[in-house]
Amino acid sequence: MTRWLRQHRYACLSALRRLWSQPFSSLSNILVISLTLAIPIIAASVLVSAQPVVKQIPVSPEVTLFLQPGAKPDKAAELARQLQEEHSQEVQTVRVVAREDAMKTLKANPAWADALSVLPGNPLPDAVVVTLHESPDLAKQASLLAEKWRKLEHVDVVQLDSEWVRRLEAILGFVRIGLWLLALGVALVVLATVFNTVRMQALTQREEIGVARLVGATESFVRRPFLYLGALTGVISSIAAIALSALALNPLNAALARLANSYGTQVVLRLPEALNLLLAVVVIAILAALSARWSVTRNTRF
Template sequence: MRRWLRHHRYAFLVALRRLLSQPFSSLSNMLVIALTLAIPILAASILLSAQPVARQVAVSPEVTLFLKPDAAAGSTQQVAERVKNEYATEIDSVRIVPRSQAYSDLKRDPNWADALAALPGNPLPDAIVITLKEHANIAQHAATLVQEWKKWDEVDLVQHDSAWVQRLEAILSFVRIGLGLLAAGVALVVLATVFNTVRLQALTQREEIAVARLVGATESFVRLPFLYLGALTGLISGLASIALAVLALTPLNAALARLASSYGTRLALQLPDALSLALAVVVVAILGALSARWSVTRNTRF
């Protein structure tokens, strides 16, 4: 066990010395990887910040039933009770908006007051506002209910702006797929960068490796410093990418705060949780080690 620890300690120190012996080259490679990694981190921050907005939109969508103008007296209450009884498990609340109340609200609006004054009477129908419960696929579920309610005799029009909800879900789905492809591209960049770095190191120390083999060094002894080199490159690059993302979020949140305040709301981009970031750094370090192993195996066969 002690021998194994000495072996790994030696390999780690050798890898660290090789990084420090070529600071400009090492920093350049790490900066390329860090900048590349910062992009999906920022994209994940935008996605995570947009998801609560989407959930808030989808939690309580409303459907409005407009009754026919010649509907019998009391039919509004009957339709509301029918909705409550037949769809009790699918709705959250039902609210009746009498035509007189809607007419009074519009008359108080100066944009509509002149137009309504020119009309001989109240043209508005009674309305029933239905708030749906949360559902896994709320847009499709709401569309199904709308088609059912349109068939009722007392109902003249059913209003539900589901198209923009569907567009929002489609945009978020597109962003998730794009983020996955971006992560795959980042993985390729990490592999290619570390592979080339280790390749140059192996070619530079070609004679040293040959001598080590002549005196009985095992393949694991030769490869281990390069594996630590790749892992350290990935680890430091991953930590640097998080720092770059934090720096980038500062001006982005400042601009976003000004935009959100103009709409009377607050919105800020936040990094993914610490566990996800730590896992991402570990994955990058593992990719670096795997790429280093592949490179040293391929370029030290002599």
């Protein structure tokens, strides 16, 4: 156990010496990775900080049930109670729009007032407007409920705001794909930068590695310092990226505060939770170590 710890201590110190021996090259690589990592961190900060504001925006679709023209006035209220009781898990609110109220609303609009004034009566039906709760599969759930409610007694037409739901899901899907592509791009930058760094180190120390093999050094002993070099590069770059993101949020918050005040609200961008940031640092370190292993395996075969 003591020997194993001594070997890893040697590999870690050797990796630190290699970073320190070429400060300009090391700093350039760390800066490239840090700036790349700062982009998804800032994007995650925006998403995390915007969630409380987004939750205040009504995003649940409405399903409108138009009753048959000959239905009695009390049927709408009865249908509203029925829907609320039978679908309490899916339904958020239910309200009844009487035909007289709907007519008054249309007549208040100058564009409809002249056309409605020539009608002998009120052609509008009573309506029940149902607002659904948010759910992961909102569009499918709303469509199933609308299809079921079309078969109810005294219901003539069911209007579903499916177009709005499709647009919402399209936007969410676009955001998810964009984030995955961004994460993939960041991972490729980290892998490529660390791969090239370790490659140059391996070629520079070609003779030293050859001598170490001649005196009996194992492949693990030869490669271990390079793995630590990649992991340390990833850790230092991740910490630097978090620091750069925190600095970048200051001017962003100042500009956002002026915009939010004009709308009478307040939004502050904050970094993701410390646990998530720590997990990101670990993932980047693992990716960098894997890239270093791949590079040293390919470039020390001589």
